[in-house]
Amino acid sequence: LRWDGDRARFNHEPGPLVYTVHPVTGAALSLGFGRLARLRPEYGYPSLTDEHPDDPSPSNDGVWRVDRGGEHLIISIDQLDRITADGSERAGGELHQHVNHLMFNPSGTRFCFMHRFVRTDGILHSRLFTSDLEGKDIRLLFEGLVSHYDWRDDETILAWAGKRSLLGSANAEKTPAQHAMTIARRGLKPVYYAMGKPRFLMNKIMKDSYLLIRDVDVRSPNAPEPEPFAKDELTCDGHCTFNRGGDEPGRWVLTDGYPDMKSRQPLFLWDCHxxxxxxxxxxxxPRELDGDIRVDLHPRFNQDATLVCIDSAMDGKRGMYVVDVSPLTQGES
Known part of the structure; x- marks a missing residue:
C-alpha cells in the first residue's frame, strides 16, 4: 500500500509505505517497517532492513505522516523513550524499541499507537500513546501489558491491558515476590503453550482484562483510572472492534480469541447497551498456524452491523468468510 496522488492504493512504483489511512479525511501514517521486521518479524516486511540496527532508540525513526509531499517524521522513538511516568530518565534505555499498531480515532483528529521493547527479564513491555497529527500533543495513557484495542469514541480506547504489578515495572528493582513470579512464568510457559494458550489464565493470574482507557496523560494530576469493560464476561485477549455504522454506532463490540485445546478460534459479540x-x-x-505465520479471525463489521467478516483457515487455506449477525444486532432493543 503506497501513497499515490491524493489516495492510498496498491502499486509497484517507489513511494512511502502507508500503515493506516483515515477513511474520511484521507490522512495517512506510517512507521519503520524495516525496524519492525527486525524486532517483531510477524508484523514487518522481510524484504526491508532496519536502517538503525545498532541504535536502541533512533531519533530519525518512529511515526511518520505521509502526504503528497512524501514522508515526514512527526514522533521519534527517542522522544518516546524520554517520556516516563515514574521519573526515570528513559523508559527503555539500551533496550531496542519500536512502534506499532497505529490507529486513528473516529474523527481523524488524533491517533493511538504502541511504543514497545523487550525487557531484560524477557517480558514484552507495551506503552499506549496518543498524539495529534502534528506530533505536538503526545500523551502516555497506559503501560505494562497492552495488546489489542479500538477507539470507542474520540476520547476513549477499549484495550486488552494490565499493569502486571506481579512482574514488576520496566525500570524499578523487583521485589522478591516479583522475582519469584518472573521465574515461575518462564517455567510455566511451556505448560501454558501445551494447554493451547488459554488466555483466561492471564485474566485470572495477571489480572489482564478489557479496559476503557481515557485519552488523558497518566502524568496529569487528574488522570482517571481505566474502567473495567465486560468484567468476568470477556476474559481472554482478542481483536476488539466497535461498529461504526448502523442504527446505534458504538453499541456492539466484536472480538475473538486464540485457539482452544481443540484448535478452534472463538468469535464473540458484546452488546454495550x-x-x-x-x-x-x-x-x-490448523495447529501448525500458531507462530509468526497464523490466521487470526480479525473480525470486522459491515456498514450497518448486520454482517461480520473474518479471516480463517478452517478449510485448510487462508480465506475470508462472512457471518450473519443481524438476528442479534437488528433484533435487540
Whole structure:
C-alpha cells in the first residue's frame, strides 16, 4: 500500500509505505517497517532492513505522516523513550524499541499507537500513546501489558491491558515476590503453550482484562483510572472492534480469541447497551498456524452491523468468510 496522488492504493512504483489511512479525511501514517521486521518479524516486511540496527532508540525513526509531499517524521522513538511516568530518565534505555499498531480515532483528529521493547527479564513491555497529527500533543495513557484495542469514541480506547504489578515495572528493582513470579512464568510457559494458550489464565493470574482507557496523560494530576469493560464476561485477549455504522454506532463490540485445546478460534459479540455477550461460533484452525505465520479471525463489521467478516483457515487455506449477525444486532432493543 503506497501513497499515490491524493489516495492510498496498491502499486509497484517507489513511494512511502502507508500503515493506516483515515477513511474520511484521507490522512495517512506510517512507521519503520524495516525496524519492525527486525524486532517483531510477524508484523514487518522481510524484504526491508532496519536502517538503525545498532541504535536502541533512533531519533530519525518512529511515526511518520505521509502526504503528497512524501514522508515526514512527526514522533521519534527517542522522544518516546524520554517520556516516563515514574521519573526515570528513559523508559527503555539500551533496550531496542519500536512502534506499532497505529490507529486513528473516529474523527481523524488524533491517533493511538504502541511504543514497545523487550525487557531484560524477557517480558514484552507495551506503552499506549496518543498524539495529534502534528506530533505536538503526545500523551502516555497506559503501560505494562497492552495488546489489542479500538477507539470507542474520540476520547476513549477499549484495550486488552494490565499493569502486571506481579512482574514488576520496566525500570524499578523487583521485589522478591516479583522475582519469584518472573521465574515461575518462564517455567510455566511451556505448560501454558501445551494447554493451547488459554488466555483466561492471564485474566485470572495477571489480572489482564478489557479496559476503557481515557485519552488523558497518566502524568496529569487528574488522570482517571481505566474502567473495567465486560468484567468476568470477556476474559481472554482478542481483536476488539466497535461498529461504526448502523442504527446505534458504538453499541456492539466484536472480538475473538486464540485457539482452544481443540484448535478452534472463538468469535464473540458484546452488546454495550444491555451488557450482554454472545458466542457467535468457533472455527477450526490448523495447529501448525500458531507462530509468526497464523490466521487470526480479525473480525470486522459491515456498514450497518448486520454482517461480520473474518479471516480463517478452517478449510485448510487462508480465506475470508462472512457471518450473519443481524438476528442479534437488528433484533435487540
Amino acid at each position: 444491555n451488557n450482554r455477550g454472545y458466542e457467535i461460533g468457533r472455527y477450526h484452525t
